[in-house]
Amino acid sequence: MTPTKHSDLDLRGEVLVAGDSGFDALAAIWDGRHGCRPAVIARCLGAADVRKALRHARRLGLEVSVRCGGHNPNDYAINDGGMVLDLRGMNSVHIDPVARRARVAGGALAGDVVREAAEFGLVPVTGILPAIGFCGLALNGGEGFFTYRHGMVCDNITGATLVTADGELVRCSENERPQLLWGLRGAGSNFGVVTEIEIALHELPTSVLAGMITWMPVRERLAEFLATLLTALQATSDDLYPVMIIGRDETGEVSVSAVLCHVGAAEDADREIGSIRALAPAVDDTIARNGYHQAVKVLHERIDELAGFEDGLCRRWTDYELACTPERFGEVVAANADRLLTDTECHGTVSIIVEGKPIDNVLGTPAKHRDGPGVMIEAGWRGIDRAARFDALIDELNATLASDGVISSVSGNIHSISDVSQAIVVENYGPDVYRKLARLKSIYDPENIFHLNYNIVPGPAMRNNGMNGEWV
Ligand SMILES: Cc1cc2nc3c(=O)[nH]c(=O)nc-3n(C[C@H](O)[C@H](O)[C@H](O)COP(=O)(O)OP(=O)(O)OC[C@H]3O[C@@H](n4cnc5c(N)ncnc54)[C@H](O)[C@@H]3O)c2cc1C
Structure with a gap:
């Protein structure tokens, strides 16, 4: 039962408090590592519900989270003891x-x-x-x-x-x-x-050529294969978004996969993906021409399996910019491949994912991490009590990659990092853009009510309320 404290909250959507039936399921997010338990979840069904719930939270001094898909690795969608504005019912x-x-x-x-x-x-x-x-x-x-x-x-x-x-x-x-x-x-x-x-x-496009290719190179040739594949993926055209995943199977063997989706003309797709396929004989190859929707569905099921993306596992993600040649990358990663992990007992994975190529910023938007590629370490495991072990594995691996010059100290894609600090936020936007954002924030959220996000701390105000685009 909703206690009287929230009973004047007259929403079209449901309001649940801790202890209500269904509350725990609604509070659950993709990352199982968090220990947060909000006090109240407002299932907003429209702008009026959002306004009412927000005002109510502010009146009571409750912390506010805004929840959409609940997949941010920083657990921003929930909080401890505050209100969650759950927007999932607003899905038109x-x-x-x-x-x-x-x-x-x-x-x-x-x-x-x-x-x-x-x-x-x-x-x-x-x-x-x-x-x-x-x-x-x-x-x-x-x-x-x-x-x-x-x-x-x-x-x-x-x-x-x-x-x-x-x-x-x-x-x-x-x-x-x-x-x-x-x-x-x-x-x-x-x-x-x-x-x-x-x-x-x-x-x-009526169809796309997409899928995943997996190779199991012998250890003696792993360094060379990683370098060749990375070089090939970095040279692909704008029609291809390449991701490389390096992990180990249950037997301890290293697997290297390329996730590929070519959205351009069929002959270009055949040529580009054909040359990647030709790099070495694969142990698994799901590349096929399909409708886009079907292609993405198949790919994401395969990525889920490989990178352990399933809901509810404990997580730690880190991402730094690649700082070396493909040859150096191959050499260092091959030498450290034993630190990667697939542990069926605790459903644990530690993999290295190389994502992206540089992305143009034609419109000059604040969104950064366009410099790619980034070297992401992704860990997922069952059981919060194993967190220290996985944290140590990741920290050691990153320290080695950094000291061997594979990654720089600059963070990569902010979406691929758990525990984003304020320093990383500023680094991500860059100081000039951050300052502009801080002025904008001071107009629309001067008290930083919305701070469970890649947070911009309100700065000196901007003239003209941002209406005509003039900055001071
Ligand atoms: C398994 C997995 C795969 C991923 N794949 C990709 C990928 O292919 N490409 C990519 O770019 N990223 C990817 N990401 C990163 C993902 O896009 C980001 O973490 C994103 O922020 C998640 O959004 P969400 O709505 O699911 O999460 P939430 O945690 O619900 O929201 C994320 C943030 O946005 C805010 N927010 C959400 N909706 C609103 C709103 N309507 N108004 C105001 N604020 C709002 C929340 O308050 C929170 O701060 C992936 C993440 C995971 C876990």
């Missing part, structure tokens, strides 16, 4: 096939947008996993298979409606509050609760 997607635009409600998932757009022969730029929140992805940057053709997910935001910290409903577009639109394209969870986002859509 409206397609305008003529304008090639979509209006996406604040809690819709990436898969909702892909499916709805596909019916009209269109596709959004989005991440690989359908269960990621679309706003959680877009507002913080976001990249996926169409990124090298059409930019990051945030580059495709054309407008938004949000409830700001004081409960005001504001809109932004290229013509209305353009500076707010600029801020939303990469630092967007800082300025309010986005109840609807408007995005550009693109033509959906």
Whole structure:
């Protein structure tokens, strides 16, 4: 039963407090490592619910989390003892096939947008996993298979409606509050609760050539193979988004996989992926021509298996920029391959993922991590009591990669890092962009109510309320 403290919270959606039936399931997020337990979850069904719940939380002095897909590795979607504005009930997607635009409600998932757009022969730029929140992805940057053709997910935001910290409903577009639109394209969870986002859509290819190729190189040739594969992936065209995953199977053998999705012309796809296939005989090759939706579904199931992405495992992710040649990368990773892990007993994995190539920033948005590639270490395991062991494994591996010059001290993709500090946030945006964002924050959230995010601390105010784009 909801106690009287929250009984005046008259929402269309449900309000649950700890102890209510279904509360724990609603509070669960993708990462099983967190120990947070919010006091109240407001299942908002529209902007009015968001306003009421936000005002209520502020009246009671409760900390506020905004939850979309719940997949951020920093557990921003929940908090300890505060209120969660759970947007999952706000999941409508409206397609305008003529304008090639979509209006996406604040809690819709990436898969909702892909499916709805596909019916009209269109596709959004989005991440690989359908269960990621679309706003959680877009507002913080976001990249996926169409990124090298059409930019990051945030580059495709054309407008938004949000409830700001004081409960005001504001809109932004290229013509209305353009500076707010600029801020939303990469630092967007800082300025309010986005109840609807408007995005550009693109033509959906009738089919794509996609899948995963896995090799098990013999140890003596591992260094050379890693170098050759990394060189090949870095040289791919804008139609191909390459990811390399290095792990070990249960027998201790090292496996190297390439996740590939070519969204361009069939003959180009055959040639590019063909040359990667030809590098060495593979032990598994699921490359096939498929409809985009089916291709992504198959790929994500395979990635789930390989990188242990399933819900509820404990997590630790780190990501640093690659700082060496492919040859040096191959040499050092091959020498340290025994530190990677697949432990079936605790469902533990420690793998190295090399992601991305440089991404253009044509619009000059705040979203960084376009410099790629990044070297990510991904660990997932069952049982919170094993956290110290996995933390130590990852820290040691990173220390070795850093001392051998493989990674720099600069953080890579901020989406791929657990425990993001304020220093990493500033480094991610760069000091100049951060300062501008801090001024914008001071207009829409001067008390930093929305701080469970890649947080911008409010700075000196900006003239003209960001309405006409003038900065001071
Ligand atoms: C298994 C896995 C695979 C991934 N794959 C990719 C990938 O392919 N490409 C990629 O770019 N990233 C990827 N990511 C990273 C992911 O995109 C980010 O972690 C993203 O922030 C998750 O969004 P979410 O809505 O699911 O999470 P949440 O934790 O619900 O939200 C993330 C942040 O955004 C804020 N937020 C969400 N919705 C709103 C809103 N409507 N208004 C205001 N603030 C909001 C939240 O408050 C929180 O701070 C992956 C993550 C995981 C765990």
